Amino acid sequence: MPTPCEADEDRIRRQIDKIAEGLRDKDLEGLERLYTTDVVSFDVEPPLQHVGVAAKARNWADVFAFFETVTYEVRDLVLVVGGDVAFGHAFARLSGTLRNGTATSGMWVRITYGLRKIDGAWLIAHDQVSVPLDIASGTGVTDLEP
Incomplete structure:
Protein backbone atom coordinates (compact mmCIF):
# COMPACT_ATOMS: atom_id res chain seq x y z
CA MET A 1 0.00 0.00 0.00
CA PRO A 2 1.44 3.41 -0.96
CA THR A 3 2.30 5.92 1.74
CA PRO A 4 0.34 9.20 1.83
CA CYS A 5 3.28 10.98 0.13
CA GLU A 6 3.46 8.31 -2.59
CA ALA A 7 -0.29 8.57 -3.15
CA ASP A 8 -0.02 12.36 -3.45
CA GLU A 9 2.90 12.01 -5.85
CA ASP A 10 0.80 9.68 -8.02
CA ARG A 11 -2.05 12.22 -8.00
CA ILE A 12 0.32 15.01 -9.03
CA ARG A 13 1.78 12.93 -11.85
CA ARG A 14 -1.75 12.30 -13.12
CA GLN A 15 -2.43 16.06 -12.97
CA ILE A 16 0.67 16.79 -15.04
CA ASP A 17 -0.42 14.07 -17.50
CA LYS A 18 -3.73 15.92 -17.85
CA ILE A 19 -1.84 18.87 -19.37
CA ALA A 20 -0.82 16.64 -22.27
CA GLU A 21 -4.36 15.29 -22.58
CA GLY A 22 -5.90 18.77 -22.51
CA LEU A 23 -3.52 20.03 -25.18
CA ARG A 24 -4.07 17.00 -27.39
CA ASP A 25 -7.84 17.38 -27.05
CA LYS A 26 -7.72 21.20 -27.25
CA ASP A 27 -9.72 21.25 -24.02
CA LEU A 28 -9.15 24.74 -22.65
CA GLU A 29 -11.68 24.35 -19.83
CA GLY A 30 -10.03 21.10 -18.77
CA LEU A 31 -6.64 22.81 -18.73
CA GLU A 32 -7.98 25.69 -16.63
CA ARG A 33 -9.11 23.21 -13.96
CA LEU A 34 -5.47 22.13 -13.41
CA TYR A 35 -4.42 25.57 -12.07
CA THR A 36 -5.21 27.69 -9.06
CA THR A 37 -7.24 30.79 -9.84
CA ASP A 38 -4.24 32.95 -8.89
CA VAL A 39 -1.59 30.91 -10.73
CA VAL A 40 1.61 32.77 -11.61
CA SER A 41 3.27 31.53 -14.79
CA PHE A 42 6.73 32.51 -16.01
CA ASP A 43 6.44 31.24 -19.57
CA VAL A 44 8.89 31.56 -22.46
CA GLU A 45 6.80 34.22 -24.20
CA PRO A 46 6.29 37.80 -22.98
CA PRO A 47 5.39 39.33 -20.65
CA LEU A 48 7.67 38.39 -17.75
CA GLN A 49 4.76 36.89 -15.86
CA HIS A 50 1.23 35.75 -16.56
CA VAL A 51 -0.98 36.11 -13.47
CA GLY A 52 -4.26 34.29 -12.99
CA VAL A 53 -5.88 31.33 -14.64
CA ALA A 54 -7.34 33.49 -17.43
CA ALA A 55 -3.84 34.63 -18.42
CA LYS A 56 -2.59 31.03 -18.35
CA ALA A 57 -5.55 29.97 -20.46
CA ARG A 58 -4.70 32.65 -23.03
CA ASN A 59 -1.24 31.07 -23.38
CA TRP A 60 -2.81 27.70 -24.13
CA ALA A 61 -5.37 29.31 -26.47
CA ASP A 62 -2.44 30.81 -28.40
CA VAL A 63 -1.05 27.29 -28.84
CA PHE A 64 -4.40 26.17 -30.29
CA ALA A 65 -4.35 29.14 -32.69
CA PHE A 66 -0.98 28.06 -34.13
CA PHE A 67 -1.31 24.27 -34.03
CA GLU A 68 -3.70 21.96 -35.85
CA THR A 69 -2.55 19.01 -33.71
CA VAL A 70 -0.63 19.26 -30.45
CA THR A 71 1.60 16.81 -28.64
CA TYR A 72 3.02 17.64 -25.22
CA GLU A 73 5.66 15.47 -23.63
CA VAL A 74 6.96 15.70 -20.06
CA ARG A 75 10.10 13.79 -19.28
CA ASP A 76 12.21 13.09 -16.18
CA LEU A 77 9.67 14.58 -13.76
CA VAL A 78 11.03 14.75 -10.21
CA LEU A 79 8.63 15.67 -7.40
CA VAL A 80 8.99 16.60 -3.77
CA VAL A 81 5.74 16.43 -1.81
CA GLY A 82 5.10 17.71 1.70
CA GLY A 83 1.75 18.33 3.31
CA ASP A 84 -0.28 20.69 1.14
CA VAL A 85 2.57 21.90 -1.10
CA ALA A 86 4.78 20.24 -3.66
CA PHE A 87 7.30 21.21 -6.28
CA GLY A 88 8.75 19.46 -9.25
CA HIS A 89 10.97 19.90 -12.25
CA ALA A 90 11.14 18.23 -15.64
CA PHE A 91 11.85 18.69 -19.31
CA ALA A 92 8.92 19.33 -21.63
CA ARG A 93 8.38 19.62 -25.35
CA LEU A 94 5.41 20.92 -27.28
CA SER A 95 5.26 19.68 -30.86
CA SER A 105 9.27 18.62 -33.39
CA GLY A 106 9.28 21.64 -31.10
CA MET A 107 12.02 22.32 -28.60
CA TRP A 108 12.86 20.95 -25.20
CA VAL A 109 12.40 23.39 -22.32
CA ARG A 110 13.00 23.22 -18.61
CA ILE A 111 9.89 23.42 -16.47
CA THR A 112 9.37 23.87 -12.77
CA TYR A 113 6.02 23.35 -11.05
CA GLY A 114 4.79 24.62 -7.69
CA LEU A 115 1.59 22.94 -6.54
CA ARG A 116 -0.90 23.39 -3.72
CA LYS A 117 -3.36 20.85 -2.38
CA ILE A 118 -6.71 22.62 -2.20
CA ASP A 119 -9.82 20.73 -1.05
CA GLY A 120 -7.99 17.46 -1.72
CA ALA A 121 -6.97 18.34 -5.30
CA TRP A 122 -3.42 19.14 -6.40
CA LEU A 123 -3.42 22.34 -8.48
CA ILE A 124 -0.57 24.14 -10.20
CA ALA A 125 0.01 27.45 -8.42
CA HIS A 126 3.19 28.34 -10.27
CA ASP A 127 5.06 27.18 -13.32
CA GLN A 128 8.21 28.41 -14.95
CA VAL A 129 9.39 27.48 -18.43
CA SER A 130 12.86 28.38 -19.63
CA VAL A 131 15.58 27.67 -22.15
CA PRO A 132 19.31 28.05 -21.48
CA LEU A 133 20.83 31.38 -22.49
CA ASP A 134 23.93 31.79 -24.62
CA ILE A 135 25.39 34.74 -22.73
CA ALA A 136 27.78 35.77 -25.52
CA SER A 137 25.01 36.16 -28.12
CA GLY A 138 22.14 36.97 -25.75
CA THR A 139 19.91 34.35 -27.39
CA GLY A 140 18.11 31.34 -26.06
CA VAL A 141 19.52 27.93 -26.89
CA THR A 142 16.65 25.87 -28.30
CA ASP A 143 18.38 22.88 -29.89
CA LEU A 144 19.37 20.98 -26.73
CA GLU A 145 17.86 17.60 -25.81
CA PRO A 146 17.69 15.88 -22.44
Missing part, protein backbone atom coordinates in the same frame (compact mmCIF):
# COMPACT_ATOMS: atom_id res chain seq x y z
CA GLY A 96 2.71 18.85 -33.53
CA THR A 97 1.38 20.08 -36.84
CA LEU A 98 1.01 23.79 -37.45
CA ARG A 99 -2.16 25.21 -39.03
CA ASN A 100 -0.28 25.56 -42.35
CA GLY A 101 0.42 21.79 -42.35
CA THR A 102 4.07 22.00 -41.32
CA ALA A 103 5.12 19.37 -38.78
CA THR A 104 7.38 20.62 -36.00
Whole structure:
Protein backbone atom coordinates (compact mmCIF):
# COMPACT_ATOMS: atom_id res chain seq x y z
CA MET A 1 0.00 0.00 0.00
CA PRO A 2 1.44 3.41 -0.96
CA THR A 3 2.30 5.92 1.74
CA PRO A 4 0.34 9.20 1.83
CA CYS A 5 3.28 10.98 0.13
CA GLU A 6 3.46 8.31 -2.59
CA ALA A 7 -0.29 8.57 -3.15
CA ASP A 8 -0.02 12.36 -3.45
CA GLU A 9 2.90 12.01 -5.85
CA ASP A 10 0.80 9.68 -8.02
CA ARG A 11 -2.05 12.22 -8.00
CA ILE A 12 0.32 15.01 -9.03
CA ARG A 13 1.78 12.93 -11.85
CA ARG A 14 -1.75 12.30 -13.12
CA GLN A 15 -2.43 16.06 -12.97
CA ILE A 16 0.67 16.79 -15.04
CA ASP A 17 -0.42 14.07 -17.50
CA LYS A 18 -3.73 15.92 -17.85
CA ILE A 19 -1.84 18.87 -19.37
CA ALA A 20 -0.82 16.64 -22.27
CA GLU A 21 -4.36 15.29 -22.58
CA GLY A 22 -5.90 18.77 -22.51
CA LEU A 23 -3.52 20.03 -25.18
CA ARG A 24 -4.07 17.00 -27.39
CA ASP A 25 -7.84 17.38 -27.05
CA LYS A 26 -7.72 21.20 -27.25
CA ASP A 27 -9.72 21.25 -24.02
CA LEU A 28 -9.15 24.74 -22.65
CA GLU A 29 -11.68 24.35 -19.83
CA GLY A 30 -10.03 21.10 -18.77
CA LEU A 31 -6.64 22.81 -18.73
CA GLU A 32 -7.98 25.69 -16.63
CA ARG A 33 -9.11 23.21 -13.96
CA LEU A 34 -5.47 22.13 -13.41
CA TYR A 35 -4.42 25.57 -12.07
CA THR A 36 -5.21 27.69 -9.06
CA THR A 37 -7.24 30.79 -9.84
CA ASP A 38 -4.24 32.95 -8.89
CA VAL A 39 -1.59 30.91 -10.73
CA VAL A 40 1.61 32.77 -11.61
CA SER A 41 3.27 31.53 -14.79
CA PHE A 42 6.73 32.51 -16.01
CA ASP A 43 6.44 31.24 -19.57
CA VAL A 44 8.89 31.56 -22.46
CA GLU A 45 6.80 34.22 -24.20
CA PRO A 46 6.29 37.80 -22.98
CA PRO A 47 5.39 39.33 -20.65
CA LEU A 48 7.67 38.39 -17.75
CA GLN A 49 4.76 36.89 -15.86
CA HIS A 50 1.23 35.75 -16.56
CA VAL A 51 -0.98 36.11 -13.47
CA GLY A 52 -4.26 34.29 -12.99
CA VAL A 53 -5.88 31.33 -14.64
CA ALA A 54 -7.34 33.49 -17.43
CA ALA A 55 -3.84 34.63 -18.42
CA LYS A 56 -2.59 31.03 -18.35
CA ALA A 57 -5.55 29.97 -20.46
CA ARG A 58 -4.70 32.65 -23.03
CA ASN A 59 -1.24 31.07 -23.38
CA TRP A 60 -2.81 27.70 -24.13
CA ALA A 61 -5.37 29.31 -26.47
CA ASP A 62 -2.44 30.81 -28.40
CA VAL A 63 -1.05 27.29 -28.84
CA PHE A 64 -4.40 26.17 -30.29
CA ALA A 65 -4.35 29.14 -32.69
CA PHE A 66 -0.98 28.06 -34.13
CA PHE A 67 -1.31 24.27 -34.03
CA GLU A 68 -3.70 21.96 -35.85
CA THR A 69 -2.55 19.01 -33.71
CA VAL A 70 -0.63 19.26 -30.45
CA THR A 71 1.60 16.81 -28.64
CA TYR A 72 3.02 17.64 -25.22
CA GLU A 73 5.66 15.47 -23.63
CA VAL A 74 6.96 15.70 -20.06
CA ARG A 75 10.10 13.79 -19.28
CA ASP A 76 12.21 13.09 -16.18
CA LEU A 77 9.67 14.58 -13.76
CA VAL A 78 11.03 14.75 -10.21
CA LEU A 79 8.63 15.67 -7.40
CA VAL A 80 8.99 16.60 -3.77
CA VAL A 81 5.74 16.43 -1.81
CA GLY A 82 5.10 17.71 1.70
CA GLY A 83 1.75 18.33 3.31
CA ASP A 84 -0.28 20.69 1.14
CA VAL A 85 2.57 21.90 -1.10
CA ALA A 86 4.78 20.24 -3.66
CA PHE A 87 7.30 21.21 -6.28
CA GLY A 88 8.75 19.46 -9.25
CA HIS A 89 10.97 19.90 -12.25
CA ALA A 90 11.14 18.23 -15.64
CA PHE A 91 11.85 18.69 -19.31
CA ALA A 92 8.92 19.33 -21.63
CA ARG A 93 8.38 19.62 -25.35
CA LEU A 94 5.41 20.92 -27.28
CA SER A 95 5.26 19.68 -30.86
CA GLY A 96 2.71 18.85 -33.53
CA THR A 97 1.38 20.08 -36.84
CA LEU A 98 1.01 23.79 -37.45
CA ARG A 99 -2.16 25.21 -39.03
CA ASN A 100 -0.28 25.56 -42.35
CA GLY A 101 0.42 21.79 -42.35
CA THR A 102 4.07 22.00 -41.32
CA ALA A 103 5.12 19.37 -38.78
CA THR A 104 7.38 20.62 -36.00
CA SER A 105 9.27 18.62 -33.39
CA GLY A 106 9.28 21.64 -31.10
CA MET A 107 12.02 22.32 -28.60
CA TRP A 108 12.86 20.95 -25.20
CA VAL A 109 12.40 23.39 -22.32
CA ARG A 110 13.00 23.22 -18.61
CA ILE A 111 9.89 23.42 -16.47
CA THR A 112 9.37 23.87 -12.77
CA TYR A 113 6.02 23.35 -11.05
CA GLY A 114 4.79 24.62 -7.69
CA LEU A 115 1.59 22.94 -6.54
CA ARG A 116 -0.90 23.39 -3.72
CA LYS A 117 -3.36 20.85 -2.38
CA ILE A 118 -6.71 22.62 -2.20
CA ASP A 119 -9.82 20.73 -1.05
CA GLY A 120 -7.99 17.46 -1.72
CA ALA A 121 -6.97 18.34 -5.30
CA TRP A 122 -3.42 19.14 -6.40
CA LEU A 123 -3.42 22.34 -8.48
CA ILE A 124 -0.57 24.14 -10.20
CA ALA A 125 0.01 27.45 -8.42
CA HIS A 126 3.19 28.34 -10.27
CA ASP A 127 5.06 27.18 -13.32
CA GLN A 128 8.21 28.41 -14.95
CA VAL A 129 9.39 27.48 -18.43
CA SER A 130 12.86 28.38 -19.63
CA VAL A 131 15.58 27.67 -22.15
CA PRO A 132 19.31 28.05 -21.48
CA LEU A 133 20.83 31.38 -22.49
CA ASP A 134 23.93 31.79 -24.62
CA ILE A 135 25.39 34.74 -22.73
CA ALA A 136 27.78 35.77 -25.52
CA SER A 137 25.01 36.16 -28.12
CA GLY A 138 22.14 36.97 -25.75
CA THR A 139 19.91 34.35 -27.39
CA GLY A 140 18.11 31.34 -26.06
CA VAL A 141 19.52 27.93 -26.89
CA THR A 142 16.65 25.87 -28.30
CA ASP A 143 18.38 22.88 -29.89
CA LEU A 144 19.37 20.98 -26.73
CA GLU A 145 17.86 17.60 -25.81
CA PRO A 146 17.69 15.88 -22.44
